Amino acid sequence: MSRLPSSSSVPITEDAHDTKLPEASPRRWLIFAVVSMALFMSSIDHTVVAIALPSIRDDLGTGLEWAGWTVTIYSLGAVLVMPLAGKLSDQYGRKRIFVVAAALFTIASLLCALVDNIYLLVLLRGIQAIGGGAFMPAATGIVADNFGPNRDRAVGMFTSVFPIGGIVGPIIGGILLTYWDWRAIFIVNVPVGILLLVLALLVIPESRQPVSRRLDVYGVVLLGVLILGVMLGVTSLGSKDGTPLSPQFIVPEAIAVVALVLFLRHAARGTAPFIPIRLLRGRGFGVMNVINFLQGAAAIGFGALVPLFAQARFGIPILESGTLMTARAIGMICIAGVAVMTLRRTGYRLPMIVGFTVLAAGMVAICFPPPGVSQVLWLAIAAGVTGLGMGLSIPAGNNAVLQLAPDEAAGVAGLRGMFRQSGSIIAISIATAVMARSDDPGATLSVVFLIFAGLIVLTLPLVFRVPEHKGQW
Structure with missing residues (x-):
């Protein structure tokens, strides 16, 4: 068995990860493309469902708080499965967990399109989330195994995958909701999921032999x-x-x-x-877990509610409100690549401080469109600013956690996702519950967004306690 020329001690097969291969070998980038496809599909699904909340509410005859559960239950399932999938990936092999996740996500998507009541839809969204939540830790482990010393940059590139889904998702969702109905947003996952499953079986190598351990x-x-x-x-x-x-x-x-x-x-x-105490409050982990929780509450929760805000506050149609997510995603893509490539020079703290500040400014701006300016245009600009902030901060946050335990890449990625999604769950649940009791949901969401901005500002002092790291791993 050969080993990657890095600090990782994860055993790999000779044919799959021969260290004589060039760092940019076509096989490695093909593997990266396959796992990115899974993240892309999961990203599209999350943004599309957020846009479809009013349609789901009206078609199934339910309240906004229960329609909102189609988003929050997905986050709940992801929270539970991320750290578990990360540990199982480290124990039994990334490929096995990845393939199971793809199959489960595809089957659940088909069933979601066939339901006729909100409670069954929420249940199936929870099952779908088990597959979607397992993608990230398994994919992170796969990339870490295959990219050796450059895994920090490869993992950082995942930051660009989610916003690409954020660009395509709202556009596809807006078209489907305008000319069909919300069921179509689940049906489109089926052929993509089948293709992903076939490619994963053919392309992704096994990384570890099964280990018998108690769950x-x-x-x-x-x-x-x-x-x-x-x-x-x-x-x-x-x-x-x-x-x-x-x-x-x-x-x-x-x-x-x-x-x-x-x-x-x-x-x-x-x-x-399945989550040792050292990963909860050990050196570096404690502060990063708090930061990831607050970032998830503010940034991820905010993103899921932006289309609903545009519709409730300004009466903007579904198709146009979906483009606000596109503007946010474009902002992330514009800066994320630069942030990833300069991370070894800047370290983690500087991009997180600047990124959080820009993110908070965009959240405040989206609540106060100036007179005489198109509301859609202003909301798109403000959403784009929040995307810039996320594009700066997320790659640094991802690697700040990962470098604390590089030998447990999948497990650490699952833990990171768990805290971010937990913050998002609580934020969305509170926001939709408050909106359901409000006579003016749009104005209520404005206040919620200002609170989100305040949470991001409160995160800034914690960044100075993040373990700094510069240079190559």
């Missing part, structure tokens, strides 16, 4: 109860008789607190927890 079901259940309890309590506030003192809120939140205590105790004392 930490107890830890997974505790984390699921924790997040689900928080979401159920917050969602109850969206009903007319829901209050912070009602049993519908207090009971699930109390259960969530108990689950949190038990989960932390298990992570610290368990024999083989």
Whole structure:
């Protein structure tokens, strides 16, 4: 068995990762293209569903708070599966987890298109999220295995995959929703998923032999109860008789607190927890987990709500409101490549500080269109500014976590995604619950966006505690 000329100690097969291959060999870039295709499909699905919330609400005869669950349940499933898929990828092989994820995502997408009630749709979106959530950690591990010393740049390039999906997704979604209905946004995943499955089986090499280890079901259940309890309590506030003192809120939140205590105790004392305590509060991990949580709440939660804001506040049609996500994605792409290539010179702190500042400024700007300027144009510009901020900060944040434990690339990527998606879940749940009780949902979302901007500003002092790293790994 040969090893990559890097700090990674992950064993790889001789034929799949021969270190004599040039760093830019066609095989490696073909592997990168396949895993990027999965991330691209997952990105499209998330942005399209966010745009389709009003259509889903009207067609299935439900409230906005339950329609919003089609987005939040996807985040919940991803939160649960990301760290678990990362650990399973490290143990049993990236390819196996990746292929299972592709199959599950494709089948669930087909079933989502066939349902006729909101509760079944939410359930199937949760199943779909298991596949979508497993893509990122497995893909990160695959890239880390194949790109050796350049894995920091290859992983950073993933930053450009999601915004490309953000460009195409809203456009496709707007067209499908305008000329067909919301079911089409799930149907289009099926042929793409089948193609992805075939390519993954043919192109991606095995990276590890199976290892017999016990699955930490107890830890997974505790984390699921924790997040689900928080979401159920917050969602109850969206009903007319829901209050912070009602049993519908207090009971699930109390259960969530108990689950949190038990989960932390298990992570610290368990024999083989799927998230060890050192990855939660160890050197560097603690501050990065907080930053990723706040970034997920503000940036990811904000992005999912922008089309809804445009429709509710300004009455902008679905197709045009979807282009705001496109503007945001273009902003990310314009700067992400430069941020990735200069990361070894700038380190992690500078791009995160500048990126978070620009992101907060764009969030504030989107709430205050100046008179005499086209509302769509101004919202697109402001969304583009937030994209610039994310394009600067996300590559640095991704690698700041990954360099803390490069030998556990998939597991660390899953943990990072878990905290970001957890923040997004809570932010979207609170925002949709507050909107459901508001007489002016658009104005309410303006206040929510200003709060999101404040969260990003509060993140800035934490950046100075991020372990700095410059130069090649």
